[in-house]
Amino acid sequence: MKYSYIEKIDRVSLDRYIKSASRYYVGAFAAITIVALIIYAAMQLVLDRHSVQQNVSFLTSNQFIKFQQLANTARALMRASADEAIPSKVLDKLTEEMQHEIIELSDINAQLLILHHRLDENSAPSDLDLRLQTFLERAERLADIDHISRGRRYAFWGPIDFATASDGFIMRSFQEQIQKSFSMSEASIGTAKNISALLILSPLVALFIVGVFVLMPLLKKLRTEYERKKIFEQELSIRAHRDELTNLPNRMSFNQMFDRLVKVKEPDEEYLKSDSFVLLLIDLDHFKSVNDIFGHQTGDALLVEAAKRISSALEDGSFAARLGGDEFAILLPNFSNPAEAEEVALRIRKNLSKPFTTEGHTLRISGSIGGAMFPDHGTSAGNIIRCADLALYAAKTKRNNVIIFNEEMMADRLAESELRTALFKAVENEDLVVYYQPKINIQNNQLAFEALVRWPHPEFGILSPGRFLHLFNTGSSITSMTECVVNQVAQDIRRWRDKGLSPGSVAINMPEAILISGMAFDMLAHAVERHALKWSDFSIEITEDVFMSKYTEQISATVVKLRELGVSIALDDFGTGFASLTNLRDFPFDDIKIDRSFIFNIGVDEKSEQIIKSMIDLARNLGNSSIAEGVETEAQLLFLQQAGCNIVQGYFFAQPQPFETVTRGLELGEFPYDSFDPAQHRNRTTACSGSM
Incomplete structure (x- = not known):
């Protein structure tokens, strides 16, 4: 079975090479055909120029003959005009013959001019052409005057007058032009012979190229395929059962x-x-x-x-x-x-x-x-x-x-699967609710809130995000949940504003996927426009995981755009993820939230306390505010006050509360707190906690 498999692989490889060789053959044949066509076209061009050159040679010879005839006729006409014994009828016939010869010579000159332009578009009239033109002009004047004037002119100048128009220079020029025309004709014939030879040799060249570059490599490939068979067998056996990177079985x-x-x-x-x-x-x-x-x-x-x-x-x-x-x-x-x-x-x-x-x-x-x-x-x-x-x-x-x-795990898995199905249905029906936890600025007593999603499960009661967020396994479900939260927060802010209440800005946790796509901006823009809010009514919190994303630039662009409109940006869970000093320097944050794991160890672990102080100093030196989350004891609050922390939140003040409870606290003046007397907060914590 293995041997036949290797044979199959070899045949596939060989078939591919044969197909490749066939393509090379077709390509070579096409190339030679194109070369032959080019040679044929060049030969046609050369033959066409040779034909033109032949016409030039013929017309030049004819031009010379016509020139001599015209010169002789002109002399005869002048001598006859001076002889009174010759009747006018003879003179008229000579004049008519001379005019006809002038027309013929002019036609030949025009044809030669056209042919010279076909051979060379930039050709200019030669000295011979100019002298012939002057000769024709004199001949035309001679033919146009009457017999008496012509006779008197001949009697005065004699035969010298017209002979000057056909002097030795014109005769020598005609000889040179005729010799040049015949030389060019011979050269064009030689070029045509060479191109014809190339055209005849091109099939032989094609056969040679195909043999050398296609057939010979193919024969060599066929000869070496058998020798490579055993090597293929060994290599394919290894590759079929081994991972190339780790060399473990695959x-x-x-x-x-x-x-x-x-x-x-x-x-x-x-x-x-x-x-x-x-x-x-x-x-x-x-x-x-x-x-x-x-x-x-x-x-x-x-x-x-x-x-x-x-x-x-x-x-x-x-x-x-x-x-x-x-x-x-x-x-x-x-x-x-x-x-x-x-x-x-x-x-x-x-x-x-x-x-x-x-x-x-x-x-x-x-x-x-x-x-x-x-x-x-x-x-x-x-x-x-x-x-x-x-x-x-x-x-x-x-x-x-x-x-x-174990069996218990199977039961948990089934329960989780049912919980995921119910969660997706809750998101689809917008059954998720938003709770709010206050954030108090202990420096200026300003109030703000963080929006936290909750799921009112019909069987298990109110579930926090830690119980169900991991069930979202698609980006669309996370987007739907976040959009639901943003819309609910915007609606609640509008209701507080209509009651004359001032809750401050409300922070919303934004997942990485939404920041990458830019949907965070679209969600907030829609909420601001729909509920007539300000951008500064919102703030968003981002975890340190964004620094591990390869789409950090897209996230940064979205954050910068929101920040320019007035949305404050907080780095959440600082100290537990992958944030570096470079990230803090380059990323546009307004607040740094110190993770609750550090706050929990205040009064217990001195190292944690030193780290908290360093975080607060770092935030202040970078121009950011520090937020401590998870504040649950008086000792923690006093430590944070002394360390210079700006904002705190946690169960010491209030647990996350539904909209109605927060509204009642705002209406009763329980938010913001008047002072930070720990005893006063201990008394108010219960009243502010509300129903969970």
Whole structure:
């Protein structure tokens, strides 16, 4: 089977070469044909010029003869006019003959002028042409005067008068012109002979070119194909079963090994312990970011090193393969204990967690690993892979995690699938609601809010974004949700304005995909126009993930456009992502939000406190405001006040609240707060919390 497969590959390769050779043959034939046509056209041109030159030679000779006839007739007419014995009838006949010869010579001159222009468009009249023209003018005057005047002129000047018009110069010029015409005729005949020879030789040249450049290489190719057959067999065997980048077995080899392990048994047969095995699926976390930031060359080098580390964690008899991209698969034969499989997976995870140094970069990635056991989790290849995929999906939700499939996971997966279906329906029906959490400027007591989406689930109650945002697996669903939030926020701001209330600006979290497409601007523009609002009524919050996007320039352009219209921009969750000092310098931010993970450690971790102070100083020095989120205790508030933080938000003041609760607080004057007496805030927190 393998040999016939290789033969088939060879035949395909040879067929392609023959087709290529045929194309070369056709091309060579077409080229020679074109050359032959060009030569034929050149020969036609040369023959045409030769014909013209022949006419020039003939007419020049005829011109010379006509010139001599005219000169002789003119002399005879003058002598006869001086002889009184010759009757007028004879003189009239001589005059008529002379006029006819003048017309003939003029016609010949005109024809020669046309032919000379055909040979050379820029040709000018020669001295011979000018002298002949003068000669004709004198002859015409002589023919036009009466016989008596002509006789007197002859009697006075004698035969010298007209002879000067046909002196020796004209005769010599005629001789030179006739000789030149015959020379040019001979040259054109020689050129025509050469071109005719080229035209005859062109088929022979074509045959030679085709033989040398097409037939001979084809014969050489046929001769070497057999010698290459064994080499092809070896190379194709390796390529068919090995990944070229990592040199691990590829997907085809994995499938063959996997099918051998999943033995087909009769329904009533039992699987022995030796029949069991474990499938592990590995997905590298954040690998796409490495490709986007450092390029595919660095990404490929990282994959090679990751493959080595995965292989080094395996024992003899295990099978590792690269399925494609950053996905790897491990087969562990004779494994029947989930704990043993998990131990191998943990070794792999540990190896992948070590820093990678490649292409001059030190990188840290991790691996999410999911596993399933045969036959415990399925007795067919499809079932085992499906269970391993579910385990991998669960591991990827937390990253750098190892999960072996179990029945509880299947139940969670089904529940999540049902939850996703219900969520899409909620977005379609615009059932999502917006809650608002106050942001208080502890420097000038100004109030603002952050809009937070909530899902009123009929069974589970009010769900926060952390419970359902990960269920959005398409850009269109995220866009629909964001558009719903923007419209609801704009409507609520308008209702507050109509009541005479001043909620300040409302911050909306903008996903990366919407900023890239520019839809963020369109959504806000529509909201501002529809509800007669100001751009400054809105602010948007962006996470540090935008710095990992290859579309940072598009995002920056959208942000700059919004900022110029009055929308303030906040960098959310600062300190937990990929923001660098360069990003802070170049990206147009107004506020920097310090992540709650740092605020939580105030009074507990001195390093966190120093980091918070540094963040506040950094924001102030860059001309930005600092926002602390997650403020829950009096101690945290006092620390932030002393550190110079501008704005705070958190449960110490109020939890996210629905529109009605916030409206009631604004109407009762509970927002903004009059002062920052911690005791006063402790008393008001409950009143401001509202129903959640």
